[in-house]
Amino acid sequence: MIAQPKASHFVNGDWMEDTDGAVIEVIYPATGAVIATLHEATPAVIDAALAGAKAAQGAWAAKKPVERGRILRRAADLIRERGDALARLETLDTGKPLQETLVADWPSGADALEYFGGLAPTVTGETIPLGGDFAYTLREALGVCVGIGAWNYPSQIACWKSAPALAMGNAMVFKPSEVTPLGALELAAIFIEAGLPAGLFNVVQGRGAVGASLVTDARVDKVSLTGSVPTGRKVYAAAAEGIRNVTMELGGKSPLIIFNDADLDSAVGAAMMANFYSAGQVCSNGTRVFVQKGIKAAFLAQLKLRAEKIVLGDPMDMATQMGPLVSAVQVDKVMSYVNGAVTQGAQLVTGGGRDGMFVQPTVFSDVTDDMVLACEEVFGPVMAVLDFVDEDEVVTRANDTDFGLAAGVFTADLARAHRVIGALQAGTCWINTYNLTPVEMPFGGSKLSGVGRENGKAALEYYSQIKSVYVGMGPVDAPY
Numbered sequence: 350m351i352a353q354p355k356a357s358h359f360v361n362g363d364w365m366e367d368t369d370g371a372v373i374e375v376i377y378p379a380t381g382a383v384i385a386t387l388h389e390a391t392p393a394v395i396d397a398a399l400a401g402a403k404a405a406q407g408a409w410a411a412k413k414p415v416e417r418g419r420i421l422r423r424a425a426d427l428i429r430e431r432g433d434a435l436a437r438l439e440t441l442d443t444g445k446p447l448q449e450t451l452v453a454d455w456p457s458g459a460d461a462l463e464y465f466g467g468l469a470p471t472v473t474g475e476t477i478p479l480g481g482d483f484a485y486t487l488r489e490a491l492g493v494c495v496g497i498g499a500w501n502y503p504s505q506i507a508c509w510k511s512a513p514a515l516a517m518g519n520a521m522v523f524k525p526s527e528v529t530p531l532g533a534l535e536l537a538a539i540f541i542e543a544g545l546p547a548g549l550f551n552v553v554q555g556r557g558a559v560g561a562s563l564v565t566d567a568r569v570d571k572v573s574l575t576g577s578v579p580t581g582r583k584v585y586a587a588a589a590e591g592i593r594n595v596t597m598e599l600g601g602k603s604p605l606i607i608f609n610d611a612d613l614d615s616a617v618g619a620a621m622m623a624n625f626y627s628a629g630q631v632c633s634n635g636t637r638v639f640v641q642k643g644i645k646a647a648f649l650a651q652l653k654l655r656a657e658k659i660v661l662g663d664p665m666d667m668a669t670q671m672g673p674l675v676s677a678v679q680v681d682k683v684m685s686y687v688n689g690a691v692t693q694g695a696q697l698v699t700g701g702g703r704d705g706m707f708v709q710p711t712v713f714s715d716v717t718d719d720m721v722l723a724c725e726e727v728f729g730p731v732m733a734v735l736d737f738v739d740e741d742e743v744v745t746r747a748n749d750t751d752f753g754l755a756a757g758v759f760t761a762d763l764a765r766a767h768r769v770i771g772a773l774q775a776g777t778c779w780i781n782t783y784n785l786t787p788v789e790m791p792f793g794g795s796k797l798s799g800v801g802r803e804n805g806k807a808a809l810e811y812y813s814q815i816k817s818v819y820v821g822m823g824p825v826d827a828p829y
């Protein structure tokens with residue numbers, strides 16, 4: 350299978366190649382086959398992308414918001430028309446099963462383009478009465494935004510960042526993860542087809558150094574990163590040098606708390622969705638599943654039965670429910686956590702094995718707070734089940750982490766559900782469900798998990814700035 354794009358980059362409205370850049374081989378994780386060979390962006394490519402973005406942004410910001418929105422909504426329609434082909438490309442890029450990429454990845458990206466396209470014309474300022482004088486505010490674009498993506502939802506991330514950025518009149522230079530570089534190029538071509546003027550959405554390929562050179566360029570006004578906490582620290586610090594705006598969507602170790610009175614079938618289903626979807630490679634996963642002692646045995650029994658029925662295999666087969674992990678590096682990392690958990694005394698309920706690039710859906714019970722498995726982000730299909738006795742105890746333990754991306758609670762007691770969510774330190778929470786991220790709902794983390802929000806009306810604030818205008822209506826009263 351080959352998925353070679355026309356060129357490595359998409360700059361200023363067209364494909365661009367520079368074979369002087371170091372080679373990036375794109376590997377289909379399910380077979381190990383090289384499906385495309387790209388080159389990292391050279392300084393010349395990076396400069397062309399930033400220059401193109403800078404040149405195009407002013408006229409774009411000056412357009413009526415309704416015109417900008419129309420183009421974004423047309424791009425959403427094109428994505429939906431080509432849903433099947435785009436999902437197959439996403440599966441090749443990531444190894445995720447087609448039954449997921451058909452419904453989750455690009456469709457969620459299309460939702461973002463449709464939503465922010467519709468929202469753009471609704472953004473208004475305020476008027477502030479000041480006696481005879483008054484003031485008003487305008488919400489203006491920031492300018493040139495850099496987007497840097499992770500490999501787990503590559504096309505969704507490209508859409509989630511570009512949709513609010515473009516809606517507010519910004520231009521974007523996007524660098525996908527070097528592990529999954531293909532989807533963003535398709536998005537760039539779709540934008541042009543939808544009528545987006547050249548230069549407003551550029552894609553440049555490369556590893557961390559390419560991202561780093563984008564972040565510190567004087568032409569850049571904002572940086573939005575989706576990635577790990579260590580990368581977030583570096584990018585945030587580099588952006589600070591130029592006092593640039595940032596959005597940081599980083600990692601997590603989120604708690605999912607299941608009380609004795611929870612609906613057992615739903616709680617087990619949610620815990621599985623919170624750990625096994627996309628083979629566990631989801632930032633907001635509920636990887637610390639706290640189960641109240643009264644239902645522990647029933648929970649684990651049903652979980653084991655259902656986890657062992659998960660169908661692993663060829664991602665292109667619609668019957669396949671779990672594909673390989675994205676890379677050999679990731680498999681090794683996940684297996685070291687599995688082996689470490691066994692050594693530290695966690696009980697293996699099911700799974701624990703690997704077959705090439707595939708890792709079995711794995712559940713550990715009797716995990717304690719100090720085990721590495723309960724503290725570090727694994728990013729694989731590995732669920733840690735911890736016991737708890739009462740509400741105060743579980744809230745304290747759930748918050749005892751530097752991360753704060755997401756949290757969930759399952760209980761039939763509504764007052765308790767809201768009380769517990771109120772006490773949890775996390776940016777994105779669910780009650781009696783898990784991991785649903787509709788575009789209408791702001792998404793993001795607190796503590797080390799991030800700064801800023803994607804999606805929802807909140808995202809617009811992170812891609813715009815307020816200009817305040819004081820209007821003097823009478824003579825100036827000067828003391829001089």
Ligand code: NAD
Nearest residue numbers: 498499500525526556557560561576577580598599600632
């Ligand atoms: P990563 O941090 O290794 O890389 C993320 C991106 O940053 C890549 O494009 C990489 O090339 C780039 N990069 C690396 N060093 C850089 C530097 N110094 N300057 C600029 N760019 C640099 O993350 P990953 O392994 O690709 O993705 C997995 C991580 O992403 C996990 O921690 C996961 O939790 C997180 N994630 C978070 C969210 C969220 O919305 N909160 C969503 C998806 C993934």
